[in-house]
Amino acid sequence: MNGDLVEIRGLYKYFGKLEVLKGVSCGIKKGEKVVVLGASGSGKSTMLRCMNLLEKPTYGEVWFDNNLLTPVDPYLHPDIIKASNTFRKLKTPDMSDAELIAKIKKEDLLHEKHEGKEYSALMKSFHKAHYLNENLARAKMGMVFQHFNLFNNLTVLQNMILAPVELKLKTKEAATEQAMELLGKIGLTDKANSYPSTLSGGQKQRIAIVRSLCMDPEVMLFDEPTSALDPEMVGEVLELMKRLADAGMTMIVVTHEIGFAREVADRVLFMANGVIAESGTPAEVFDDPKTPEAKQFLSSVL
C-alpha cells in the first residue's frame, strides 16, 4: 500500500492452539533482497508461506503489488471499526476513538454478522476495490521449496512449461523456447527430457528455480532451498540464487546460509517466537545483535 511489492500486515497464524505467528508486519520493496533467519519453530517458513497464501493467515492481511490477497481484516482499518455497531455501542464521552479502537482490537470484539449495514458495506467495498484472486497473484510470485517438489510425472521441460501454457500466458512454442534458454543458462539442456527421479538434488533445485522463472515472476520466495541438499550441492544452488539477485530479482529467502545472507541480503529479518525480533542490514544484525534470542542464534550458527 506504500510502494511495497509484498506487504504483510498484522499477521497471525494459529495451527489449532499453537500460535506460530503473533502479529508480523513487514514490507518488501521491488528489487529488495530479504533474508529471513530464525531458529526452527520461530515462524519464518510459515510467514513465507503466508505471503503466497499456501498458508491462510488466521488474522491479518497480505498485499502484493497493491492488491489484497486475503479477506479484509477489519482490525487493521480504524474507519471500518468506527462504522461497526460494537464501536457505537461502546462509545462513551470519556474514551477517545483511538482508545476504543485499541480496546476492540485487543479484545476481538467485532462480530462479522452483527455490525450493521454501514460496516458490511465498507468491508465489501474495500474488498472489491483491492482484492486479487490468489491464483493470479501466485502466477507472479515464484516459490522454491526445501524438497524441490518437481512434478514427478513430467519431464524437466514439461515441468517448466506446464503452468505458463496451462494458464495461457504463453504459447507452447514460446514457453519451450524460454525453458530451453533457461536450461542452457544453468547448463542442464541435456536434461530437458529427463524425469526428476534421475536428477541429483542440486539439479532438481536449480530446475525448480528456473521452473518458477518460466512464469516471469515479480518476486521469488525461497523456503530453505538448500536445507535438503548434500553439502557438495549447496554451492551450485546458492550460485544460481546469487545470479538471480544480481539480475535484480526481488527475493525473500528463508535460509540458514549466513554467508549467503551477508553477501546478498539488503536486509535481514530475524524471527523468534512468532515475531520479527530484529530487522536491519546484515552488518547490523550479524555484528551487533540486540536481542538475546538473536545473540544466541547467531552464536550457534556462526
Place this chain on the structure above:
Amino acid sequence: MTFAEKIAKLWELRGLFAESLGYSLLIAFGAVIIGFIIGVIMSVIRIAPKTNPVIKALDKLAVTYITVIRGTPTLVQLLILYNSVLVSFKRMPTNLLVPIIAFGINSGAYMAEIIRSGISAIDVGQMEAGRSLGLSWITTMRKIIIPQAIKTVVPTIFNEIIILVKETSVVSYIVLKVNNEQKWDLLGMAEKQGLATPACYLVFLFFAAALYLAVVMLLTALQHFIERRLKKNER
C-alpha cells in the same frame, strides 16, 4: 456318456459359449469404464478441501454412496436396479445397460476408495508446487496428482477389475435380452446347457471356470505390462 462324448458336446456348443463369454466381458468392460469415471470423480470430491457448502454436500453424498454400495451385496443391487429403478430398461429390446450400470455403480464405490488412497499417498508438496505456480486446485489435480495417483494404484485397480469380471457371473439371475432375444452370460450358459444335458453339467462348469481363469490371467499380464510401461516412463 463317456468323457470323449462330453468333450464332443462341449465342442458342439463352442459358439454359444464364446458368445456368452463375449457378453460377460462386455458387461465387465462397460462397468469398469463407468466405475473408473465414478471412482475418479468421487475420490476427488472426497479429497477436496471442504471450503464451500456445495463441496460439503457433495462430500456427504459421496460418503453415503460409498457406504451404501459397499455395505450391500452386488446381487441385491443388481436385482433392485433390474426390478425397480431401471424398470423401463427391462422392457427394452436390449437391456445390457442394466448390468453394466449396476456393476459400474458398484465398482465405482470401490474404485473411489482405491483412488482416494492413491491421492492421499502423493506428497503434499506436489499440490503446493502446482498452486504456487498459479495453477488452480482442480488443474493441479488433473495434471499432476491424479496421473501420479493412478500410477500407484494400478495393481489395486486391477485387483478390482479382476473381482468385477468374476462377479458379473451373478448376472445370470436376471434375463438378458439383445434385440428381443434372450442371451446368457458365461455362467448362465453353463447352467442352461447343464440343465439340457445334465451328464455334461460338471464339464460345462469346469469349462466356464477355465475361461474365467484365462481372462483373469490375460488381465494380470496386461497389468504387468502397464506397470512396466509406467516405470519406464520415469527413468
